[in-house]
Amino acid sequence: MLRFIFRLAAAVALSVSVIMAVLDATRSVAASALVMTPLNTSWLAVSPDTRSAFESYIRDNINPLLWDGVIAWVLNQPGFAVFAVLAFLLYAIGYRRQRPAGRFAPT
Numbered sequence: 001m002l003r004f005i006f007r008l009a010a011a012v013a014l015s016v017s018v019i020m021a022v023l024d025a026t027r028s029v030a031a032s033a034l035v036m037t038p039l040n041t042s043w044l045a046v047s048p049d050t051r052s053a054f055e056s057y058i059r060d061n062i063n064p065l066l067w068d069g070v071i072a073w074v075l076n077q078p079g080f081a082v083f084a085v086l087a088f089l090l091y092a093i094g095y096r097r098q099r100p101a102g103r104f105a106p107t
């Protein structure tokens with residue numbers, strides 16, 4: 001059941017990644033130049049309140065260096081790439097390895 005949840009989350013993250021990539025591709029065609037929207041810009045466009053709440057939670061409760069060093073760097077990456085990597089990691093966690101067939105099984 002837990003593997004199913006990870007694979008479902010991977011499918012959702014991959015769907016978000018594809019949607020963000022299509023948006024960037026559309027903007028790139030319209031601008032006649034490569035446009036890659038950072039995740040921070042997309043997040044602020046969708047829900048600025050949750051973005052500021054997340055930042056204040058990390059700075060106040062965990063560590064300000066985590067925000068400045070790691071999370072700010074991730075938020076400056078293109079949104080489609082962040083969600084694609086997240087989808088890959090979630091799928092890798094939920095992946096079930098196939099057991100090898102018996103010794104005399106046909107190949």
